[in-house]
Amino acid sequence: MTTLIAVRGDITAQTADAIVNAANNAMRGGGGVDGAIHRAGGPEILRDCIARFPNGLATGDAGWTTAGRLPAKWVVHTVGPNHAAGQRDRGPLESCYRRSLEVAQDLGARSIAFPLISAGVYGWPRREAITAAIDTIAATPATSIDSVALVAHDERAYDEISSALAMTTSVRILQGVRELHRRGFHRLRVQPGMAPSGMHHRIVLTDAADPGATIHYTSGAATDFAGGIADAMTTPPAVAALILGALPRLAATNDAPEYAAWFAGLLAAVEPEHALPVSFADYFDDSAGWEIGWGSGLRYPAPPR
Incomplete structure (x- = not known):
């Protein structure tokens, strides 16, 4: 299973098999990460860029060159969309990561390190x-x-990536619940909330037919979930398998479609920004619905009874 981690440091110093360069369409070097990689790697990288990309590289695409004097074996170049110039469709940004991974895999790389593509001078909102x-x-x-790293050059970006990875684990658990609802396990109920400290997200999963059967998760426990491991890279079916293992009497009754539909709508509000839902916390009144993102004030209707 591939691991995804946050790293604080300099992208040019990473010892991954491949490092990713946030290049521009011309593919002749530039500023920011692009300039740093060319300076540290030496003229071999530019020569390879000229040979391999005589007409440049399209936004959202990726290709590779030598890494020159860098500790990596290869540089995978990709061109992100320029948010500051009005290129605000998220599709090309996602394509940068997808195509970079495809190129690295074709090269036989076992590890790859990414900067935050388009989050510098191209102005993409960092979150x-x-x-x-x-x-x-x-x-x-x-x-x-085996390993993918998101490399942050400063402490604030590192903290934001680390926090997002932790929150994504909670999102994956909720996606696992949706997966089971789709299979007819409608009696699986969810109570997400905040710990009294306000620092950790909590999720309680319950079999409505057996209220004593519960699974408790806290982001403070990192990847420990339902007797196994769940993290940002865990697929919803894998999370569903962990839930079924921990709640062996949970049955596919297919008898609460209203709740399943309500929960699917909740996730549709949660997934785009990983703004986790809150149904309980200190000094929180859920009579107006659940909050989407702690402290946001945005409410989603309470579940059907």
């Missing part, structure tokens, strides 16, 4: 850039790649 990176990497089959 959305992080979410796009995590979701696309998790959804892209890369069976030969």
Whole structure:
């Protein structure tokens, strides 16, 4: 299983088999990450760019060159959309990660390190850039790649990526619940909320036919979930299998379609930004519905009874 981690450091110093360059369409070097990689790697990278990309590279696409003097074996170049110039469709940004992983896999790379593509001078909002990176990497089959790193140059970006990875684990658990609802396990109920400290997200899963059968998760426990491991790279079917293992009496009754539909709508509000739902917390009144993102004030109707 591929691991996805946050790393604080310099992309040019990463020892991954492949590092990703946030290039421009001309493919002749530039500023930011692009300039740093060309400076550290030496003229061999530019020579290879000229030879391999005589007409440049399209936005959302990726290709590779030598890594020159860098500790990596290859540089995978990709061109992100320029949000500041009005290129605000998330599709090309997702394509950058997907195509970079495909190129790295074709090269036989076992590890790859990404910067946050388009989040620098191209002005993509950082939270959305992080979410796009995590979701696309998790959804892209890369069976030969063991390790993917998201490299943050400063402490604030590192903290934001680390927090997003933790929140994504909670999202994956909720997606596992939706997976089971789709299979007819409608009596699986969810109570997400915040710990009293306000630092950790909690999820309680219950079999409505057996209220004593519960699964408790807290983001403070990192990847420990239902007697197994769940993280940002865990697929919803894999989470569903963990839930069924921990709630062996849960049955596919298919008898509460209203609840399943309500929960699917809740996830549709949660997934785009990983703004986790809250149904309980200190000093929180759920009579107006659940909050989408702690402290946001945005409410989603309470579940049907």
